[in-house]
Amino acid sequence: MNIDNTKAQMRKGILELCILATISQKPQYSSEILTQLKAAKLLVVEGTLYPLLTRLKNAKLLEYHWEESNSGPPRKYFKITAKGKETLKELTLSWENLANAVQEILD
Amino acid sequence: MNKTINIHLAKMPFTLDEKAYYRLKKYLDQLNVLFEKTEGKEEILEDIEVRIAELFAEHKQQKEEIITDEIVRAVIDTLGAPEEFVDETEQEKNAQPLRTRKLYRDTDDRFIGGVAGGMSHYFGIESVWIRLLFLLLLFSSIGGIVFIYILLWILIPEAVTTADKLKMRGEPVNVGNIKKKIKEELDQVSDTVKGVDYENLGDKVKEKSKTIFDLGLKGLNIMLKLIRVVVGVLLIFWSSMSIIALIISVFIGTIFTSFIPHELLTQSTTYDIPLPILITTIVLLAGIPFVFLFSLGSRLLSYRKNIMGRSTQLFLGGIWFVALLAIITLAIIESESKAITFETRNQQSWASQPQDTLRLQRNNPIEAAVTTTYFNDERIITKDGQQFRFGDRIRLNIVQNTNDSIQLVTIKSAKAWSQDKAQFRAENIEHEVDFYDGTFLIDQYWRTALENKSAGQKIKLRLKIPEGKYVWIDDEWAKYLDRKIPNDQNYSRYNLAGHLWKMEDKQLVCHDCEHFEGAAKIDENGVEMDIKNRGNTKSIHVNLNEDGLQITTEEKEK
Incomplete structure (x- = not known):
């Protein structure tokens, strides 16, 4: 059994939830999202984020706008949509249920 | 000394050293293939480029003007190798193109259409071998390979995009x-x-x-x-x-x-x-x-x-x-230009004096005083400001005539691309024959104007003589004689010259062809010789030994 693979599978399932959660407070650009996810050790490589962001955007759960930056290239600021907020609520609920259930079994 | 390459990433200029550039390019190409079938491919790639630019920019702020290979490697580590993307983003189905090779024409490595170049990637052989094989097939198939090549050229798509090129290279076996x-x-x-x-x-x-x-x-x-x-x-x-x-x-x-x-x-x-x-x-x-x-x-x-x-x-x-x-x-x-041959035929007749021996003499129409250009047998002379070419392709045949007169048929022929032109050229071959006092005086060269070109001009002379007529063929006529003059000696061309002939029963019969055959034996006993003429009618036997000289002759009636 490949433990790394299982870990990756577990992370994968909750990544979308976490992305929505990070931008629900205030609009953020991709590097900020990366910093948070990496700090939480949810991301191993950065590249994983971009297809997810595009998928969420295509599902109209988030939207973005460009802003110039002083120190680097222009930044894409992501903002959650109304639909995104609803999804976030739903996902949060199911995560809490799941976490409780798992915790119960583990205890 | 290292080469550097300037690029723009997300509208920001960067200077990369050569190695770094190629590593980055390869990485982006791989991602290009990886996301080929993913919705929003352009956007994903753009986002990744922006991120790379950000990471580069951080290095730039630390006074590192040139992006080195190490930096690119670190950036790729941060972003993740394409395989790592695949594991975490359900792109397994897209991982295939990285592995399977496809046959493309490689227009970067081409001689004609890049077919060999493409095949070299497909089979993992250097293209020069495939070219060599094509070349061999070209000789051995008498060009049949050309059609196959053209067919392949049409059928195999050209590797245009970077994705195509990666698929073309794939993982060669x-x-x-x-x-x-x-x-x-x-x-x-x-x-x-x-x-x-x-x-x-x-x-x-x-x-x-x-x-x-x-x-x-x-x-x-x-x-x-x-x-x-x-x-x-x-x-x-x-x-x-x-x-x-x-x-x-x-x-x-x-x-x-x-x-x-x-x-x-x-x-x-x-x-x-x-x-x-x-x-x-x-x-x-x-x-x-x-x-x-x-x-x-x-x-x-x-x-x-x-x-x-x-x-x-x-x-x-x-x-x-x-x-x-x-x-x-x-x-x-x-x-x-030499496709059509035309022959003109001209016949002259003279009365024959049966007792006279017919004589053939050559006449040289080239006068000594005129300017002449010689090369081999070809000659050009200038006369009165006009240039003529002289040729000696003349053949004389001698056959039996059906009546008692002497006839000479002159057949002149020439070639051209059209009937009219060939006829014109044939008619413009000048050649003269005189007959007087039992002697033929025949031009040894024909003559034509230069503008008629060398167009296969030749003359066939057919001398018809009545039965019982004697003809003397002089040695000088040797090279002009036809191969098939009917004669009793079965002589051909040169051999007929220098003899006296008589027309008898549709062939020339030789009247001075005495030929002998002999054998000689010389040993310690002495010398022994046996000589016979043709037809074995006369023979002579000579024997010289210790007994002296002995000669025996014999004559048989035919």
């Missing part, structure tokens, strides 16, 4: 790969062996087969290299020898043709193409293929991609094609 695969299988085998607890034995088997296999591969590699060197050397040797031979023959040819008067040279061609131009065209036609072979040979030896630049190749190829067209056109014109 090369020697190293086979090695890897077989090693894997060997490992599997040894694992099984281990499973049945023959650990040591299994390892030994594994080690042994590995060594043998490695040795075999090495041998194969060395053989291939050897063949390559041999073929390369042969190609270079063959092509350079051919080029040298060509140059020498042109040199010698030029010297020889300079002896031939210009008027004569242009007599045989329909159009007066200057000789140097003709020679140059032929040299180009014959020489350029050897230049290509030479370059192929040196490519085999030096492992370099191009000895000749693409433009040089195109230029030489173009010139060769033009030369080929020119020669083909010329050949067609020339062969057409």
Whole structure:
């Protein structure tokens, strides 16, 4: 059994939830999202984020706008949509249920 | 000293060293393939480029002006290798294109259409081998491969995008790969062996087969290299020898043709193409293929991609094609220009005095006083400002006439591309025959104006004499005699000359052809000789020995 693979599978399932959660407070650009996810050790490589962001955007759960930056290239600021907020609520609920259930079994 | 390359990423300028640039480019190409079938591909790639630019910009702020290979490697580590993307983003189905190779035409490595270049990627063989194979097939299939090539050219798509190019390269099944695969299988085998607890034995088997296999591969590699060197050397040797031979023959040819008067040279061609131009065209036609072979040979030896630049190749190829067209056109014109033969027939009759012996004499129509250009048997004379060509293609045949008169039939023939022209040329062959006092005076050369060209002009003379007529053929007529003059001696051409003949029963009968056959024996007993004439009617026997000289003659009635 490949433990790394299982870990990756577990992370994968909750990544979308976490992305929505990070931008629900205030609009953020991709590097900020990366910093948070990496700090939480949810991301191993950065590249994983971009297809997810595009998928969420295509599902109209988030939207973005460009802003110039002083120190680097222009930044894409992501903002959650109304639909995104609803999804976030739903996902949060199911995560809490799941976490409780798992915790119960583990205890 | 390192080369640097300036690029723009997400509208920001960066300076990369060469190695870093190629690593980055390869990475982006791989991502391009990875996301090929993903919705929003452009956006994902754009986001990633922006992120790379951000990471580069951080380095730039730390006063690192040039992005090095290490930096690019660190950035790729941060972003993740394409395989890592795949694991976490459900892109497994898109991972396929990275592995499977597809057949494309490689227009970056092409000679004609890039078919060989593409096939070389597909089979993992260097393109020069495939080209060599094509070349061999070209000779052995008498050009049949050309159609196959064109078909392949049409059917195989060109690798246009970077994704295509990556798919084209894919993971070639090369020697190293086979090695890897077989090693894997060997490992599997040894694992099984281990499973049945023959650990040591299994390892030994594994080690042994590995060594043998490695040795075999090495041998194969060395053989291939050897063949390559041999073929390369042969190609270079063959092509350079051919080029040298060509140059020498042109040199010698030029010297020889300079002896031939210009008027004569242009007599045989329909159009007066200057000789140097003709020679140059032929040299180009014959020489350029050897230049290509030479370059192929040196490519085999030096492992370099191009000895000749693409433009040089195109230029030489173009010139060769033009030369080929020119020669083909010329050949067609020339062969057409002699397509039709026309014969004119003229008959003269004289009364025959039965008792007279007919004599044939030559008349030389070329007067000594005029300017003459000679080369071999061809001659051009200038008379009253007009130029004529003289030829000696004249053949005389002697047959029996049905009546008592002497007749001479003159058949003049010439060739041209049309009936009218051929007739005109035939009619413009001038040739005179005089008959007086039992003697023929026949021109030994015919004459025609220069503008009638050398167009196969010739004259056949048919002398018809009544039965019982004697004819004396002088030695000087030897070279003009026909091969098939019917005669009792079965003589042909030259042999008929210098004898007196009589027309009897549709053939010439010789009246002074006494021929003897003999045998001689000389030994310690003395000399013995036997001489007989033809038909065995007369014979003489001579014997000289210690008894003295003995001569016996014998004559039989026929």
